[in-house]
Amino acid sequence: MSYNFSEIEKKWQQLWEEQGLYKTSQKRDREKYYALTMLPYTSGDLHIGHWYAIAPSDTRARYKRMCGYKVLFPMGFDAFGLPAENAAIKRNIHPGKWTYANIERMRKQLKTMGAMIDWDTEIITCDPEYYRWNQWLFLQFYKHGLAYKKFSPVDWCPNCNTTLAREQVIGEGRVCDRCATPVEKRELNQWYLKITDYAEELLDFSGIDWPERVKTMQINWIGRSQGVEFSMQVKDHPESFPVFTTRIDTVFGVSFVVLAPEHPLVEKITAPEQAEAVKNYVHIATRRTEIERLSTAKEKDGVFTGAYAIHPYTGKDLPIFIADYVLMSYGTGSVMAVPAHDQRDFDFARKYNLPILPVISPDEGLQEPLEEAWTGPGKLINSGPWSGLDNEEAMARLTEDIEAKGLGQAKVNYRLRDWLISRQRYWGTPIPIIYCPQCGQVPVPEEQLPVLLPEDAEFRPTGESPLRFHPGFLHTTCPECGGPAERETDTMDTFFDSAWYHYRYVSPKEENYPFAPEAVEHWLPVDQYTGGVEHSTMHLLYVRFFTKAMRDVGLVKISEPMTALFSQGTILGEDFEKMSKSRGNVIAPDDLVEKYGADTVRVYMMFMAHCN
Template sequence: MQVRYPFQEVEEKWRRYWEEKKIYKVNLRNPRKKLYCLVMFLYPSADKLHIGHWYNYGPTDTWARLKKMQGYDVFEPIGYDAFGLPAENYAIKTGIHPHDSTQQNINVIRQQLKQIGAMYDWDHEIDTSKPEYYKWTQWVFLQLYKMGLAYKAPGPVNWCPSCNTVLANEQVIDGACERCGTPVVRKFLTQWFFKITQYAEELLEGLDKLDWPEKTKIMQRNWIGKSIGAEIEFTVADTGDKFSVFTTRPDTIFGATYVVLAPEHPLVEKITKPEYREQVQAYLDFVAHETEIERTSTEKEKTGVFTGAYAINPATKEKIPIWIADYVLIHYGTGAVMGVPAHDERDFEFAKKFNLPIRKVILKPGTNPEDELESAYIEPGIMINSGKYNGMNSEEAWEKIVEDLSKEGIAKKTVKYRLRDWLISRQRYWGAPIPIVYCEKCGEVPVPEDQLPVLLPYNVDFKPTGESPLARCEEFINTTCPKCGAPAKRDPDTMDTFVDSSWYYLRYFTPHLDTAPFDKELVKIWCPVDKYVGGAEHATMHLLYARFITKALRDAGHIEFDEPFLSLYHQGTITNKGAKMSKSKGNVVNPDDFVSKYGSDVFRLYLMFMGRYDEGGDWSDEGINGICRLSKFFLLSERNHRCSNITKTHPFFQHLRRCSVFNPYHRSSMFERVR
């Protein structure tokens, strides 16, 4: 006899019942055994959920159901990261306003999410593009502004010529815009930054106490990039100007045969000799068109130009040439390095190309001082050609040289970080406006908190021209100064959407609260998040930013904990015939087709049994057919109260009985147990 699982009737019946009875409501004020389970909220840039969303949300909810059955009060909310470039780019392409397309997509996605049968409490849904939410994103900005953590400054920025906006360093992937793939160019603009560097050491140390994948923690450690070294002062021979170099190897200073300044270094124009000015300017023009990735690439051939000026090596008192080269960055260290070609691979290549002196000052064990170097020796050894330090172990000399130069007032031990401040300005329309106005009398003035939100106007020409679209909107840009009442201008930029997602986990408890960004008492009960699930691609963006904002809000006295997400899990990727799914390849699996044919539970179960959750797996139509047949067998056994030994003991059926909404007719079903 053909057995048909009536999933349409069964799933609709129980979804309706759960919604009417509100069985997923949690006593937020007085949980017995709390568990805050959260998935990274989705970006509604497309019109429907794809299989990657299902793979994130379905299995995570299955785990949350299991914890509910084990006696936990599970809070599992969902929301939409609704601002951002994709929606605006879609609007530019189609003419549909980003607000309208985003809300249309959210309506569709909400119904798809309900199909999953997840334990979401829809009374706690959030949408970052709604004024009731971004009012408080602006409030977060103002808290950082009051703490001195939000500031405006000129500097080199990453510019996407296609999206016509600035990108943070984390949003540049292999020299291209992460959104559209266009090669990024460098511009000098005045922009808003968050001072994430102030928390560099705490962000680094805090990783040790987190239950996160080790790979993700390594990525953050490398991105923060702590270096212990010394700043040493050099003097320009002719002008007497002072500049500092940062080095992690002060023990090699006797081998410094040249110095290199970043092309953007403020001394370059002053010290360049007239006869070298033309070639220096040509080089500056060349560097202006390079991306940071290109400049720091270890595979790229070294380039540079001599300024005609010389510096005094403070250890040897010798005059050594001052060059500029693109591999030195103005925002890392001091924007200047000492060239020690015998003991640094990059300097060795540079010296070989431009025929600069190579002086060995650390002897490799088992070699002779006269041996010619075929490559830089970068390990510890015995000091040679280093005056009174000769014969010392180089690691001992490291400390002694810094100590002696410090007594002369020209060196200090210091720590530097690769991490740079978070650039949050965006010259685009679809985002939270920056709550700052500019007055001729009062200067830069923050919008008072009781005047939030600064509303994003609807009638705006959002086609990108290189300037912020809001700058062309008279009704938005023209305002009055909150201090003196004189005519003033609003800041025309919007915030990076990662600001929206840096604090959203705090808003879920009270998404409609109008008097505060979150309920402090509920946050105290439920936070930090116990289990966070989402993609590993956010390791050095969202996950790092959320940690920073959490620490800043803690220091401002708004919360009492240090980290937002105690335990993190990355779901794997589902491929199709071994290839990553993409529309261009025509191998995207539409989950709706399979849900219509097999039902949400069978589809969810297939995802659960594809393999390790953090590894993903390869999609197979035959595989889901097998799950469907086994499910029918289980259903027949359960409904007839004739469970065989297989259905009682087999791990698949144990999992099915425990974690699925399957077969609600029987008393042993998940629903009957947790009702």
């Protein structure tokens, strides 16, 4: 007698649903276990990679349930964003229609899996009942100074016609992570969240069990460096500028100074006879990618501004160059150049015949003349009263001296930049800000939320926010003076939606607050989170930031959103590339379930590879 898996699986899945077997108990009678898998994006169909994420998570949740835990295993859909909008444009339909049709199909696929999902917890991020709370959270951050708007150079995808967060620009070619189009720079007025306020705290992983690889990626992304920042005066000029260095022990070896081409002082201090050369260099340098500018294979180049800085200790004149290997986005956008002890500076000094002044020597002495920079430890030489000190001791002593003389101070810098959340696209959460000619920038009153996304907007990209061309959305009344005003027409980065969704799961029907505080206090943090390592420097960083920010504005009491993280790995297609519909290499689980049954596929998922 053959095993009729199709009939048996349908029978039991139907029975489980009728009995409400997997509905989450809200009684406080047992120890809780919150198991969560990253919510899937509504791209159309689930492929086997989705099963590989959900099946192990479900298996672990079932085991905990059998051990007597009260388990929450929710599911939702990440439904806003560019892929939905682009698919809708291609099919000439509204992105909402495409998205909800996909959700219905994906929901059916998930149910055939037989997972212990509590469907009463379902959330859909493009539902007004959900994105209302995106807007509410934005306003809380705005009130506390964590959301702000500023003009700045941003990464722009000319194909998607929208800005990108730094994390969404990938590869050596600096391409868009959605469409692989080379990214450009534009100057726009954008909304940011102050994730940099939490840089130091985000480096602390104590109390959470996350994979070392993920922690290392976040540490490197945040990029902490400790050093000294001090001021340099421009000779015969009222201007001065700050310089940050991690090697203050080499200060006596400074022979020139380099500014980033974008530095605001460049135009002010450039001598007339150098103006044309500087202008031409800036034009070329600012069009190079960050990868190109920092490449060790690229020959270092620059141009003299005609101006000089005054050395803070020796009083000597230091020529000021601009060079593209210095970035305005890191530190102060200016560096003290010590060619004897930094290879980039050494190469630059040789090219432009600048002095190379050794100030640190190993016990065996330095080769004369230097053929390359000495970057190792040693004792200070040619450094006035500090000569003879071990360079580590000299760092501490010179830092104290600079602070005592009021020249500068010890400082920590971070590579991390604030999170750009403005998007010039339609299918996303409207940013709840109003611009009034009389009152300026005014937050939408909370009782007027949600600011609804109009269904009849023309959403094909033009390079400007589509909502700007919808008069019914754009024109409004100022909530403070009652006069005519305009709404913000940018929408939010969809990573905002998924930065707090795990809180909404515990009370998805809550109407007066984004989540019920007592439910959050009981269920959070998530005990076991499952998702790919590729999200390390975006989603997995943002969820940690959001929890800390929500704590500081008084919404939650915890500091970390997930106690443990499990990265399941990636299933590759036959072409050894990550499975995706765009590559055409996906395997649909539906066919396998129909042929072998859901249990067989789930067991295979558990044994096909080490799930981490």
